[in-house]
Amino acid sequence: MTSTTTRSRTGTGAGAGAATRGPGLGRKLTRLTVFAVIAAVPPLLFDSYWVFLAAQVVAFAIATLGLDILYGRTGQLSLAHASFMGVGAYTTYTVSSYGYGPAVQLAAVVVVAVVAALVVAVPTLRLSGLRLALVTLAFGELLAWVIRNTTDLTGGTQGASVDPIVIGLLDSSEPVDAYLIALVPAVIATVLAAHLGRTQLGRRMLAVRDTELAAESVGVAVARTKITAFLLSAVYAGVAGWLYAAITGFIAPPDFDLFASVYLFVAVVIGGAGSVLGAWLGAAYIVLVPELFTLAGQPNLYPIVGGALLAIVALVVPDGIVGLGRGIGRRVRRARDGQEETA
Amino acid sequence: MRLKKVQIGAVLAGLSLLASGCGGVAGGSGSSAIGCDPKETGPGVTDSEIRVGTTMPLSGSGAAGGIGTKEGQEAFYAKLNAEGGVQGRKIKPIVLDDAYDPSTAQKQMRQLVEKEEILVVSGGEGTPNFLGAVPYLNRKKVPAIAPYAPSDQLGGDKNPYVFMATVDYIQEFEILTNYVLEQDSPKKIALVGVAGNVGDNAKLGMEKALKDKGELLYVPETPGTTDFTPIATQLKKFDAEYVFLILTNADTGGLLQAMDRIGYTPKTGAWAGMSDDTYIKEFGALSQNMLVALETSSLKSDNAQVKKFITDFTAQTGKAPSKFNQLGWVQAQLTAEALKRAEGLSRGCVVEALESFENFETGIVPPVTWGKNDRAGVDAVGIGQIKGDELVVVEETQSLQK
Amino acid sequence: MIAAFSAWFLYSEHGLPVPVALILGTLFAVIVNSAIDYAAIRRIPEGRPGLDLVVTLGIFLLITAVMQQLIDANAHTFTSLGADTRTELGGVVVSVNDGVVVVLTAAIILGAYLLLNRTSLGTSLRASAEDAGIAQAAGVNVRALRTATWAAAGVIAAIVAVLVASRLSVDAFYMTPVLIKAFIAGMIGGLDRFWLPLSVAVGLGVYEALAVFLLGSSAGTPAVFLLIIVVLALVPKRFVNERNEVRA
Numbered sequence: 001m002t003s004t005t006t007r008s009r010t011g012t013g014a015g016a017g018a019a020t021r022g023p024g025l026g027r028k029l030t031r032l033t034v035f036a037v038i039a040a041v042p043p044l045l046f047d048s049y050w051v052f053l054a055a056q057v058v059a060f061a062i063a064t065l066g067l068d069i070l071y072g073r074t075g076q077l078s079l080a081h082a083s084f085m086g087v088g089a090y091t092t093y094t095v096s097s098y099g100y101g102p103a104v105q106l107a108a109v110v111v112v113a114v115v116a117a118l119v120v121a122v123p124t125l126r127l128s129g130l131r132l133a134l135v136t137l138a139f140g141e142l143l144a145w146v147i148r149n150t151t152d153l154t155g156g157t158q159g160a161s162v163d164p165i166v167i168g169l170l171d172s173s174e175p176v177d178a179y180l181i182a183l184v185p186a187v188i189a190t191v192l193a194a195h196l197g198r199t200q201l202g203r204r205m206l207a208v209r210d211t212e213l214a215a216e217s218v219g220v221a222v223a224r225t226k227i228t229a230f231l232l233s234a235v236y237a238g239v240a241g242w243l244y245a246a247i248t249g250f251i252a253p254p255d256f257d258l259f260a261s262v263y264l265f266v267a268v269v270i271g272g273a274g275s276v277l278g279a280w281l282g283a284a285y286i287v288l289v290p291e292l293f294t295l296a297g298q299p300n301l302y303p304i305v306g307g308a309l310l311a312i313v314a315l316v317v318p319d320g321i322v323g324l325g326r327g328i329g330r331r332v333r334r335a336r337d338g339q340e341e342t343a
Numbered sequence: 344m345r346l347k348k349v350q351i352g353a354v355l356a357g358l359s360l361l362a363s364g365c366g367g368v369a370g371g372s373g374s375s376a377i378g379c380d381p382k383e384t385g386p387g388v389t390d391s392e393i394r395v396g397t398t399m400p401l402s403g404s405g406a407a408g409g410i411g412t413k414e415g416q417e418a419f420y421a422k423l424n425a426e427g428g429v430q431g432r433k434i435k436p437i438v439l440d441d442a443y444d445p446s447t448a449q450k451q452m453r454q455l456v457e458k459e460e461i462l463v464v465s466g467g468e469g470t471p472n473f474l475g476a477v478p479y480l481n482r483k484k485v486p487a488i489a490p491y492a493p494s495d496q497l498g499g500d501k502n503p504y505v506f507m508a509t510v511d512y513i514q515e516f517e518i519l520t521n522y523v524l525e526q527d528s529p530k531k532i533a534l535v536g537v538a539g540n541v542g543d544n545a546k547l548g549m550e551k552a553l554k555d556k557g558e559l560l561y562v563p564e565t566p567g568t569t570d571f572t573p574i575a576t577q578l579k580k581f582d583a584e585y586v587f588l589i590l591t592n593a594d595t596g597g598l599l600q601a602m603d604r605i606g607y608t609p610k611t612g613a614w615a616g617m618s619d620d621t622y623i624k625e626f627g628a629l630s631q632n633m634l635v636a637l638e639t640s641s642l643k644s645d646n647a648q649v650k651k652f653i654t655d656f657t658a659q660t661g662k663a664p665s666k667f668n669q670l671g672w673v674q675a676q677l678t679a680e681a682l683k684r685a686e687g688l689s690r691g692c693v694v695e696a697l698e699s700f701e702n703f704e705t706g707i708v709p710p711v712t713w714g715k716n717d718r719a720g721v722d723a724v725g726i727g728q729i730k731g732d733e734l735v736v737v738e739e740t741q742s743l744q745k
Numbered sequence: 746m747i748a749a750f751s752a753w754f755l756y757s758e759h760g761l762p763v764p765v766a767l768i769l770g771t772l773f774a775v776i777v778n779s780a781i782d783y784a785a786i787r788r789i790p791e792g793r794p795g796l797d798l799v800v801t802l803g804i805f806l807l808i809t810a811v812m813q814q815l816i817d818a819n820a821h822t823f824t825s826l827g828a829d830t831r832t833e834l835g836g837v838v839v840s841v842n843d844g845v846v847v848v849l850t851a852a853i854i855l856g857a858y859l860l861l862n863r864t865s866l867g868t869s870l871r872a873s874a875e876d877a878g879i880a881q882a883a884g885v886n887v888r889a890l891r892t893a894t895w896a897a898a899g900v901i902a903a904i905v906a907v908l909v910a911s912r913l914s915v916d917a918f919y920m921t922p923v924l925i926k927a928f929i930a931g932m933i934g935g936l937d938r939f940w941l942p943l944s945v946a947v948g949l950g951v952y953e954a955l956a957v958f959l960l961g962s963s964a965g966t967p968a969v970f971l972l973i974i975v976v977l978a979l980v981p982k983r984f985v986n987e988r989n990e991v992r993a
Contacts, residue, residue, distance in 0.1 A: 049457035123974065124977075124978065131977055133798060134973065135974055137925070138974050139970075141970045142971065142974075151538070157539045158538070158539030158540050159471075159474075159475050159539075248446075248449065249449070249478060249479060250445065250446055250475055250479070252444065252445045252475065254444050300813070303810030303813075304811055306810075307809075308803070310799065310802065310806065312803075314789075314796055315788050315789065562962055569913050569918070570913055572912075573957040576954075576957055593821075594820075600914070604831075604840065604843075605838050606833065626822075
């Protein structure tokens with residue numbers, strides 16, 4: 001590991017790039033329109049199974065946005081992010097089994113996620129890199145053990161059926177309704193994450209990511225920044241778990257195990273760490289790509305391609321799909337400028 | 344300042360979401376009365392084809408059971424289709440891998456119902472995984488015919504769309520324990536079972552039989568465990584005379600190896616999965632004299648239907664059948680019979696047809712009976728014993744009711 | 746895993762004699778390990794925290810998936826290394842297989858110690874781990890040394906995988922718990938030390954076995970992971986300083 005090496009890269013997405021200037025009104029409207037058009041596609045054009053998958057993408061996007069805050073912006077390696085999703089999902093199950101509706105569920109999810117994040121973050125403040133990853137892995141495994149051994153409370157290894165949530169006329173057991181329910185918190189989460197890069201907190205996170213020592217020397221409260229990142233990321237994951245439970249209607253320990261955490265990590269890296277768009281692309285990747293392989297009649301190829309792609313992306317385009325897109329965009333612009341100059 | 348605006352906006356949007364959450368939780372499953380309209384055609388039915396499907400473990404520690412059951416179903420449907428199919432249509436079975444995981448099974452079942460548009464669920468293999476899919480099937484009112492998922496949660500009116508053709512593990516382990524108590528008087532018995540409903544049911548059955556006749560240790564296990572030394576150590580420390588097992592075939596073999604390695608070789612008893620030839624071939628040496636519950640008829644039986652099954656299966660596949668092949672075959676046989684009897688090819692009509700089964704003979708499982716309020720199908724279990732590389736029947740099928 | 750799983754495949758499915766299958770499996774693992782270094786690890790860009798972990802995770806997912814596809818996804822019993830005849834020594838039941846495992850483990854540890862401390866190759870290895878630039882300037886062929894190190898690590902990992910398989914069963918994931926515990930020992934003991942991580946590994950094994958014996962089979966997992974959290978949270982800061990941590 002070479003975590004103490006100072007980095008000079010700047011263009012890692014919304015975090016760094018947008019720290020200096022915000023988008024203008026026109027740009028904002030364009031983004032809003034593009035988002036609205038894309039968001040309208042699943043319920044208008046897809047059949048119910050694909051809408052169900054789209055709802056899952058939306059839930060996972062909240063989780064990957066959270067992991068991006070922790071890893072992409074603050075540089076903290078966590079292998080327990082799916083466990084925090086599990087905290088959200090199992091809190092939802094427990095609260096809903098007492099008959100409480102979505103408002104109480106969501107409030108409970110946020111509170112429990114914050115407490116869980118504090119339990120993980122405080123003892124691990126001085127750790128980073130592989131050791132932090134290892135301790136988060138240990139917390140994840142402990143949580144999985146607790147779930148497996150508290151059958152009366154959580155359903156244990158057998159898993160648990162979660163009642164759908166009903167908000168007004170929307171019932172999350174119906175794919176279109178689930179999609180619309182998930183969209184609201186996802187939009188809020190996206191706006192907050194996009195805006196984070198333009199705040200002081202966002203800049204402090206980037207400083208901690210690039211070099212803790214230098215950040216400390218210029219007065220950044222490293223410990224507080226790390227804890228805040230952990231808390232934000234855990235709340236995002238908890239909300240994602242709440243939605244996941246409501247959308248799928250069934251949760252079991254493998255949904256939130258080490259491999260699930262690894263795949264969330266895969267999503268952030270392949271999408272592009274440090275970028276809101278990258279988090280969304282990553283979420284779409286881990287939900288939709290397995291389906292595409294199934295459609296092609298080769299479902300077993302997904303894990304092979306997933307592993308290979310993760311290694312290749314990390315080596316060749318460390319900024320993920322978003323970085324690749326930006327690189328291509330820059331080349332196109334340069335080529336166009338070159339042509340204009342020649343003309 | 345800008346952050347504050349965003350925060351306020353986010354909070355307002357969040358509050359509106361929460362405020363609208365007055366509907367609360369949707370609960371309860373629907374009624375089984377979906378009715379039969381003979382003119383109606385259900386999903387997955389075309390002029391030439393009826394799509395049916397299920398999920399099974401085709402990978403992981405439970406794969407042996409899933410693969411065998413799938414082969415059995417495919418062989419039956421291939422034979423049926425060659426003979427003309429049902430109601431002028433060929434049956435197209437679709438089997439997806441759930442890796443013995445409840446959550447995966449639920450997702451795969453959703454894919455079968457919503458994407459592949461199957462008419463009914465044809466069988467299945469594995470209890471924890473199938474139970475994962477049951478709430479979804481109830482919500483969607485999709486009939487599931489004869490899944491091999493013994494559980495006290497199935498076969499009753501709690502899950503009216505699931506029609507069982509095997510006893511639950513409470514009965515199976517009560518009968519198995521009663522048999523041991525008739526032959527012997529062990530002071531200590533241990534049970535190692537798949538954590539969750541499977542193990543809990545087996546434990547309940549043993550407790551019912553034991554009452555206060557012996558001490559029982561229950562050790563739950565997570566399917567796919569690679570190192571069984573901890574469980575073997577705990578069993579040896581308890582020093583039970585009998586160890587009962589309700590694990591996947593690969594895990595049963597793994598645990599017996601670990602027990603053998605530390606020099607602990609008690610008498611053993613197990614669920615019906617160990618009557619499968621592939622298990623006896625791989626772990627027979629470690630399983631000598633193991634008592635095994637029998638849910639399907641012995642392949643050495645003189646029963647004419649059993650002999651016909653062996654001939655038909657061998658003709659289709661070119662190999663002799665195993666216990667799981669038998670299960671798959673009978674699942675397909677019962678599904679095809681229901682489709683044959685259905686007045687119309689809709690889910691409601693299939694349910695009505697299933698409710699008309701009375702002592703239906705398959706030759707493989709005991710006679711099957713379903714009715715308006717009866718989803719249990721059968722209530723009998725036999726007992727076999729592994730001797731050499733064979734399974735010997737030591738007690739013919741018996742019912743707890745008799 | 747590659748060594749043991751492919752050896753199982755060769756002797757069980759293709760009828761090769763067990764010793765030949767074990768040698769071929771080990772060779773295959775060494776080749777794959779060296780290829781991983783050549784194709785991926787040495788190409789990881791500097792200055793990106795966590796990227797080495799990401800690449801390693803990708804390769805891990807790739808290898809397990811490929812092995813599942815090439816061989817199969819089920820667990821299988823592995824051949825015993827020696828007779829299964831058991832005997833009782835001081836209340837402990839041991840078999841010839843256990844003896845082989847213990848003797849081979851001791852031989853590997855001794856061999857690795859002698860290689861690192863008593864040979865010029867070992868000195869070069871430690872020098873390049875300390876500072877590759879200075880070692881290169883002093884005439885050490887760091888690239889060749891690196892490839893040799895990965896090959897040697899491959900041999901040791903392959904032998905360990907076979908030893909573990911002889912006591913458990915093989916599938917694409919059977920080494921994951923072992924890997925995690927080895928990793929824990931390395932992190933707590935320090936990857937740049939020799940005896941401390943080994944002692945931690947042995948201590949961890951004894952501690953886990955004791956927890957299982959005293960509290961039951963399900964106590965092993967929480968006992969180990971709670972210990973990691975407590976140790977890494979409380980251990981003096983100089984032990985968790987990553988300055989000397991070699992890229993794993």
